[in-house]
Amino acid sequence: MSYCELTMTERSTLQVALAQQMSFRAIAKLLKRAPSTISSEVRRHARTRQHYQANKAQDNRHYRRLLCRPKRKLLPGKERFELITHMLKKYLSPEQIAGQLKTMDIPSLRDAYVCKETIYTAIYALPVGQLRHELIHCLRHGRSQRKPRTGGVDRRGQIPERVSIHLRPPEVHKRVIPGHWEGDLIKGKNNASAVGTLVELTSGYVMLVKMNGATATAAVEGCAALNRMPLSLRKTMTYDQGKEMARHAEITQNTGVGIYFCDPHSPWQRGANENINGLIRQYLPKGTDLSVYSQAELDEIALSLNMRPRKRFGFKCPIERLTKVMLATENKKAATH
Template identity: 45%
Template sequence: MCLATNINCRTPAEQIAGWLKRTYPDDAELQVSHETIYRTLFVQSRGALKRELTEHLRTKRRIRRPGGRNYRRTDGRGQLVDVVHISQRPAEAADRAVPGHWEGDLILGKGMSAIGTLVERSTRFLLLIHLERIKSEHVVGELTRHVQTLPDQLRRSVTWDQGKEMALHANFTIDTGIQVYFCDPKSPWQRGTNENTNGLLRQYFPKRTDLKPYSQADLAAIAAELNGRPRKTLEFMTPSEKFAEAVAATR
């Protein structure tokens, strides 16, 4: 970008973004936020900038941390900024043609206790994530740790609602290479696979249940039980069987 605009390559991203807005006020396609510039650089480097790029940053940081007014701490979950809308999600995710596209959400219980849920759209395979708290740092950290156990070919995208627990979604994308797409507000049908699975999970976790006592081992056992149920939509195969097929295809 700096070469195309004759801007010095040491110019801070925020100044580049401002210059583009002033120079092309009527062309949104030629404008970009400074957060997007930084996120693109870090994502392309899979989590950490190369040494030669780092030298051009004023802070010399190799890991990107959202800051300033765009990341406000209110209830500890932050604010959503620079979201990528579900309308930009690849067609292969929408039609379930390719495994590796996931839908995620939180199940909330008594006293702000919560469990993270991730469902793969093609196979309906479920991952349950034990959460000690719902601050974005913790939720994104645990989500990252779990998806990093998956084969690369089954880590294509995650679709989430407008929950503030994903305020640090850019960090998740940087650390995993997985793009997060966000639904419209109050539109649970846009991640219907996850919504239906959460309904099944309420058999195990009725509303107002304290979810804190459930360990990760407890949750893994419950997920295994649901993953072992034959599904009509899978021609009466189980999610575990379909997911095993998908994993085998990556080898």
Template identity: 45%
Template sequence: MDFEVRDQSVVQIGRRLTREREAFLMLVGQGVSSREACRIVGVNVRTGKRWRNGSNPTAGRKGTPPITSAASSVVRGRFLNEDERIVIADRRRAGATLQQIAVELGRDRSTISRELRRNAHPVSGDYRPHAAQARARARRPRPKIGKIAANPSLRRAVQDGLNLRWSPQQIVARLRRDFPDRPELHVVHETIYQALYVQGRGELRRELASALRTGRALRRPRRHAGQRTPRMATPMVMISERPAEADDRAIPGHWEGDLIIGKDKKSAIATLVERTTRYVMLVHLPDGRTADVVRDAPIDTVQTLPAHLWRSLTWDQGTEMSGHATFTAATDIPVYFCDPHSPWQRGSNENTNGLLRQYFPKGTDLSVHSREHLDAVAVQLNGRPRETLGWDTPAERLTTLLTNTS
């Protein structure tokens, strides 16, 4: 593609901007995302969206319709081209299997299967390569006409439902139930939201948005992860900064911790699991699960094992560990925090919490369990043979560590 990325130091308009717009539309027509096409051409993402979707009129500016342009027949390597489609047609007539065709073309079998399913003749089912190429080229340009805009019957049904103050979920569910044999009336609820919120489409009247329960005419974006409100006064040390030796479990002393919560979230038990041996320790929390309690309660538990078996502690981002700095100062054990919504980063602890629910079912009051009972449960878990330990028990592995170091 013969064009230059715009020099940010010299902003030009006119013919140069026209070339960039044509290049942007060609990339989008080839299946490139709008954001990536903007990056390649060198324009702002908002500009690309305005070219692609148009804009609504404002007090100081007229609205603009979406800009369309015929997509170039030149496609990227990830798309089948006309020569490949001719090979597919010839080999299918010769009786070759999908796998054989895929191997000959250097493509995945699913690519060949999808091509035959999507671009064969809709009535006869015959695969004609030139017609298939035309169908693929016609399907590729963006923006596409939405299903609601293309079907007056569907548009009327959706508008009637919104006028009755039905939610989009209710509308699509009734359409599927009332018209099971008319797939042209079947959509997902996101299609309705897109028709209401996305500017420039005009598929549904804008005033219908007021019939939604939110009453919003524009979609409110969710806050990005980088804009999360800090949950702790002392900055967290993330798991990415944890020593690499903790990842392969070769060196013992790296622990994972969490809470299991009782009825009405009023009681809890702290669980600690050693990553190498899977050894479990349960911390009694009879006085609740406030930050001060969770900070102080494990300190006595930590002192029951030698210092070299406490190298780090990994926790989720629960506010109960907001006193992590004080805990580290008292025990000399650094605390690392998992990324948001990433429970697999504490896989051993998550698995152990699942096992503990056999002893402490969900929805029960955990404050009724004494420290002695928690110790007895921990003894049972540490006495279970584990396949990941070669059918040793966590207690046996810990005993071996203590014997070797002594």
């Protein structure tokens, strides 16, 4: 249990009790405090028991709090604050500003350096008004409030028995053997509708799946689309930690696909899928109600993407690439037998 300082009411009660010659232990019992708290309070604020005054003790407490409080490094109107404001208005990030302040040699600003967190704190501590609005607008994301810092801890509900991406077979990263997929959901207007996206890593082949929401049940039903592919093309799938994958063991049982989960807030671990989602948004823009699209229409969009030439494949399309990779794999198997 954390310590709580004596209140003004408790100090007044203490003063009266001391005047009545009550012992520290009796006063502590009356105030429901530790005897050491009472003796420390009296020793700190008075020469003797008879000299203790509640109002003076309270004033001393306020004075000590002011002394121990560190002075703010960035105050409006000061030269350092004006310099940082000028740099913010040139759309430098707080991190870039902090880095430049380290290298500056300005006689009047010998101690100009402040870290990026100090800059962020100073901006968001400004009173509501034109200056605060203007400086927040200069930040890259321009949020009116800071997002809470989680310290790397994922606060979402945990997916039971999930397997980390770091345990994924090394062959997946090499993108040589077909059958390894990355998956995701793209959501429609007000997050009320969703479409499942799947991309095969060796070929960039895309599948779009109509979803009945973003629930675990919808994910089980949607991932059944993988059964359209031959068994040799159903090895693994890498997904983020969205709660819709809570029933991943059931998906594995239904499709034979082993599912691996990325680290929290690490979209680059599914780079192929993130890239293809950007292309899909050309057909299904943000803010669109995705529930109006039938599976046939989504298949047409997927076909269009699968016929799109890709630079990394020498401008061959994913369908050509998938066919070529599958053929090479079959020939290799035949040769070994």
